[in-house]
Amino acid sequence: MKSRLVAVLLALLAGAALSFTAPASADVAAADGCYTWNRTLGEGASGEDVRQLQIRVAGYPGEGGVLALDGQFGPGTKAAVTRFQQAYGLGADGVAGAQTFAKLYELQDDDCTPVNFSYGELNNCNSDWSGGNVSAAQAKANALVSMWKLQAMRHAMGDRPIVVNGGFRSVACNNAVGGAPASRHLYGDAVDLGAGSQGFCALARQARHHGFAEILGPGYEGHDDHVHVAHRSGQFWSAPSCGI
Numbered sequence: 025m026k027s028r029l030v031a032v033l034l035a036l037l038a039g040a041a042l043s044f045t046a047p048a049s050a051d052v053a054a055a056d057g058c059y060t061w062n063r064t065l066g067e068g069a070s071g072e073d074v075r076q077l078q079i080r081v082a083g084y085p086g087e088g089g090v091l092a093l094d095g096q097f098g099p100g101t102k103a104a105v106t107r108f109q110q111a112y113g114l115g116a117d118g119v120a121g122a123q124t125f126a127k128l129y130e131l132q133d134d135d136c137t138p139v140n141f142s143y144g145e146l147n148n149c150n151s152d153w154s155g156g157n158v159s160a161a162q163a164k165a166n167a168l169v170s171m172w173k174l175q176a177m178r179h180a181m182g183d184r185p186i187v188v189n190g191g192f193r194s195v196a197c198n199n200a201v202g203g204a205p206a207s208r209h210l211y212g213d214a215v216d217l218g219a220g221s222q223g224f225c226a227l228a229r230q231a232r233h234h235g236f237a238e239i240l241g242p243g244y245e246g247h248d249d250h251v252h253v254a255h256r257s258g259q260f261w262s263a264p265s266c267g268i
């Protein structure tokens with residue numbers, strides 16, 4: 025946030041000094057410590073800037089949905105952007121422009137994590153994300169997507185803190201805690217949630233709306249004391265004590 029303000033000021037100064045015909049626009053000059061979008065994005069757009077947007081609205085796919093992070097702005101991305109805009113009281117047109125980007129800048133730290141979650145929280149196994157079933161970079165990237173899903177879920181539940189008890193595990197860490205051999209914790213996208221003020225069942229139910237294809241909770245073997253949310257191919261939800 026600080027770097028963004030500084031960048032805006034510098035850009036304004038540069039614009040004033042260099043150009044008499046094209047006054048600097050705060051919209052165009054807005055920069056962020058993590059990532060800055062340089063154009064309005066709507067249906068039909070494609071590219072890395074679309075993918076960066078998709079990561080940040082991955083928590084808004086609608087119930088049971090999972091947003092593809094493919095860099096192609098299709099109907100699913102439009103719907104997710106619309107839900108994000110509605111969630112924050114912005115004009116909900118499904119087009120990502122200055123207002124939407126400003127909200128995303130406000131919601132992200134300079135390391136690209138959403139403001140209420142951190143890489144450290146999602147990895148109490150090691151410090152370099154190595155030793156899982158994917159590369160360290162991939163595990164960390166997967167964790168980032170899960171954090172944005174959790175940020176959406178947190179906001180939908182009244183912005184109360186969500187308790188994170190762990191996430192990524194190397195094979196060694198997974199074996200040490202008796203994790204399943206194919207556990208999503210080995211991929212970095214699984215997160216184990218504590219009861220917090222919401223309670224397990226409310227968390228498990230809400231998670232269905234935020235892009236988690238895997239939800240395990242009370243009543244599922246080994247999950248009476250936490251709710252596990254993750255990505256996976258196909259949907260697997262089981263928390264029988266919560267009616268899921």
Ligand SMILES: [Zn+2]
Nearest residue numbers: 214215216252
């Ligand atoms: Zn788990």
